[in-house]
Amino acid sequence: MIEAVGLTKRYGQTVAVDNLSFTVQPGRVTGFLGPNGAGKSTTMRMILGLDNPTAGRVLIGGKPYKQLDRPLRTVGALLDAKWVHPNRSARAHLLWLARSNGLPARRVDEVLELVGLTKVAKRRAGGFSLGMSQRLGIAGALLGDPGVLLFDEPVNGLDPEGILWIRNFMQGLAADGRTVLVSSHLLSEMALTAEDLVVIGRGKLISQGSTTDFIERSTENTVLVRSPHLDKLRPALLDKGFTVREDGDGTLTVSGASSDQIGDIAAAGGVVLHELSPQRGSLEQAFMQLTGDAVEYRTDLGGTDGVADNFVPAGK
Numbered sequence: 001m002i003e004a005v006g007l008t009k010r011y012g013q014t015v016a017v018d019n020l021s022f023t024v025q026p027g028r029v030t031g032f033l034g035p036n037g038a039g040k041s042t043t044m045r046m047i048l049g050l051d052n053p054t055a056g057r058v059l060i061g062g063k064p065y066k067q068l069d070r071p072l073r074t075v076g077a078l079l080d081a082k083w084v085h086p087n088r089s090a091r092a093h094l095l096w097l098a099r100s101n102g103l104p105a106r107r108v109d110e111v112l113e114l115v116g117l118t119k120v121a122k123r124r125a126g127g128f129s130l131g132m133s134q135r136l137g138i139a140g141a142l143l144g145d146p147g148v149l150l151f152d153e154p155v156n157g158l159d160p161e162g163i164l165w166i167r168n169f170m171q172g173l174a175a176d177g178r179t180v181l182v183s184s185h186l187l188s189e190m191a192l193t194a195e196d197l198v199v200i201g202r203g204k205l206i207s208q209g210s211t212t213d214f215i216e217r218s219t220e221n222t223v224l225v226r227s228p229h230l231d232k233l234r235p236a237l238l239d240k241g242f243t244v245r246e247d248g249d250g251t252l253t254v255s256g257a258s259s260d261q262i263g264d265i266a267a268a269g270g271v272v273l274h275e276l277s278p279q280r281g282s283l284e285q286a287f288m289q290l291t292g293d294a295v296e297y298r299t300d301l302g303g304t305d306g307v308a309d310n311f312v313p314a315g316k
């Protein structure tokens, strides 16, 4: 478990992390989300003892990182996949990491196998594709067989196969009972990967809880109805107090009613339906809704499109 209490980090005038409290539970993947500059990387660095909090604390299994006896056996992290000597082979890189942390060499071969790099273990890491580099970074994080894992943007720049592999792998680690915290700007991917979310903006906590709750709380569930008899159905729905929006293409979007209710009303009025489909809000819509005011830089394009552009950092 990771537990942050009143965590704060100031760099001069900038408050990067502001009185942030949250917990990350074992046995599930927790997504760490926030607009650019929200303080995610700074928080991860503080969890890993790479940066000292100005105030507050963050504990891993009840202890600050610096008090862990054998840190690599407690927590593993992938912060920067390219953090590897380019002329070293994958195996040599991991052996160096293992030796400097008192871990046995046989563990290197185990983690290479786990991430599927055994066949290329002797190739120089500098020539690796991004996907292979991410796997090597993950192998490094797993060396000490830690119960807590942190991944900063692990799917950035990966192809769909690489993204799927990382998703399954992280979910497998969580299913083993590990605590897995992962930051990402790919919200559709996070919606599939993370059961829980910690969402921050301008260094402050915006939301913590299950991904499903986060989406349901901040988006509206509607039902799309297609029928050749909208003129008959519309007044019947309004009569029941539901909100109806005419979409202009032979469909209605109904708020406040379940598809069962709409189906019953249609049947009672002898209205033929060609489509009746519940529309769920997306993580992206929920994120826009809840983090709108916390965006550090915003172009004035209007609408959510302009805001969305700011969430995808250049080069990330």
Ligand SMILES: Nc1ncnc2c1ncn2[C@@H]1O[C@H](COP(=O)(O)OP(=O)(O)OP(=O)(O)O)[C@@H](O)[C@H]1O
Binding pocket: 011, 014, 015, 016, 017, 034, 035, 036, 037, 038, 039, 040, 041, 042, 043, 313
């Ligand atoms: N070493 C530093 N010195 C000064 N300011 C810093 C430093 N590190 C981070 N900051 C500032 O702290 C704030 C939070 O940055 P951080 O990199 O933690 O955000 P982030 O959520 O990881 O952003 P991104 O999604 O763009 O990676 C930003 O305003 C950033 O400019």
